[in-house]
Amino acid sequence: MDKIEKLFNDFLDCVKCLQEALNVSFGDALTETFDNLENKQIKVELGAPDKKTIQELSHKYARLKYNKLSNKLKLQIFTYLTLKAVNEDGLDVNQMPTPPAISTVIAMFMLKLLPKEKLIITDPAIGTGNLLFSVINQLKSANHSKSDFELYGIDNDEEMLSFADIEAHLSNIDIELFCQDALTPWMFNSPDVVVSDLPVGYYPLDKNAKNFATKSENGHSLAHLLFIEQIIKNLKAGGYAFLIVPQNILSGKGGSDFMPWLSDKVFLRAIIELPDSAFQNKFNQKSIVVFQNHGKDIRNSEVFLTKLDSFKSEQDLIKLNVKLNEWYTKNID
Template sequence: MKISPVEDLFSVINDTAIILQEELSITFLEALAETGENIFQNSILQEDLSELTEKRLKKSYESLQLNSHTAEEIRKSFQLAILKGMKESAQPNHQMTPDAVGLLVGYLVNKFVTKSTYRLFDPAVGTGNLLTTVMNQQLEKEIDGMGIDIDDLLIKLAYVNANLQQHPVELFNQDSLEPLFIELADAVVSDLPVGFYPNDVRANDFQLKSEKGHSYAHHLFIEQSLNYTKPGGYLFFIIPNGLFESEEAPKLHQYLKETAYIQGILQLPLSMFRQQNAAKSILILQKKGEDVKAPKQVLLVNLPSLSNGVQVESILSKIDVWMAENK
């Protein structure tokens, strides 16, 4: 049975990560960052490895023809390895956006952002999977990526991920809700971290701060993203379905009314989520600016199961019609 290029690449990444994990007594995810860096630098960077380990690694790396793989094949194989590592570590902040959702966000970015060169920002970049999924779909466009994450292991994985796929991405390891020293983005993509932001002093600088107790991190991420987006820029957020139903929702409504136009809300199929209260949607915003007008009507879509090709095609053609009427 012929194995696919993704499986072929995954097996080398996985095997070499296991070798480093055992030899260095580190977690699989840490070993994954190490082996990814070796592959990118085309050399074994770890010191004090046994001779046998070096030989085994060298043999595996030499079987690899990275140039014969597309960026998307590299992303998928690296993603499989990360998912394996996340199952082992099972940290709540180590969650990955499902591939089907990433591809859909990429499709929407391609439709809305028509510039041939632009800056794309993910303020909760994690391992860089959503950012690079979107970048891989913007064919014929030159994109500079930017990503921020507070988790140093995730940002290291994002760095290796982007390097292996040869994407120009700037990455910053910091609290995304602190002041940022970045250029304004033309577009933002983010799977919003949902929960409470523990730093009440910093939250005070935001319009969307809560009057009592901790503020919602996901609300602050929306405000922070808009602050670092150019006028007229687009933002694509993966949001909890109950975003506009919480007690803080009226304030969010008012804030969005002042700063942005809601272009669309696409509700993801409930079948994608184990529990209904974990269900999500994609929110599309456009930051207000000169010559930026509200759409005649907001694009509201209930997505069918993404495995139902015929229904998905029908929805995509509806989106095309909406685009033609509202652009």
């Protein structure tokens, strides 16, 4: 058994012990476990956990040698446990963490397109936060930590925001989190950049959906279309959006109405089809779409179009970067 596996099992043992003692979901026990470890004390409310469990947990926590672990290792274990929480608690598929390889592709485009200045960046469907935080860490690394960001995250699920809060802390990232429906007014300044893996499915609040041009004429509206419209409404003039979206809204029948509307509202910069192998079936396939809001001196460009064959080959990312540089020199620079 390697170090990571042993450590994962030791943390898992702590979470399950607390889950049983408090009679809560795996996710709640997970966030409380990391809160206990970070604060160096076991939280007790209304007599729970009891003294026997406190003693048992104290021994289990001591075996972890938590303070000697690197933040990178803590974050790795927490991410694995978050995946387990999504499965254990039967959470929605939209709440699954975004694969790390996708954040690498998004960071590549952000490094090329974004100005080197302080930026307000938000994820209006932040979930566990792993997409936004992975992208931010890559931007900081590429700019030797000189990057300056003001970060905001929105989610309507308190458990997801608890995960995001812990992940931000372990990643040494400052962020303000809001528990709200992202299709209602945002409570912070207009962002320069939006990064998000958009929730896919139907939006249940038909009355609110009527405020959007992308609403369905009959029945529930598609949440991902409403999200894109909300992002455009809130994005600063000239601001960028880097979004993971269902592939079917960009082409074929699904895109025949939506894409002309989108092309009228923003300047499309790039569409990157993600590898077929990354999804269980063709109906779940996704793409990254990059667009820029209209603004002073902002002009249209040829759209960067490509499809990634695989996430497994480093050569594929190198080829993508070469094509991106060629496109940028020809169209943006």
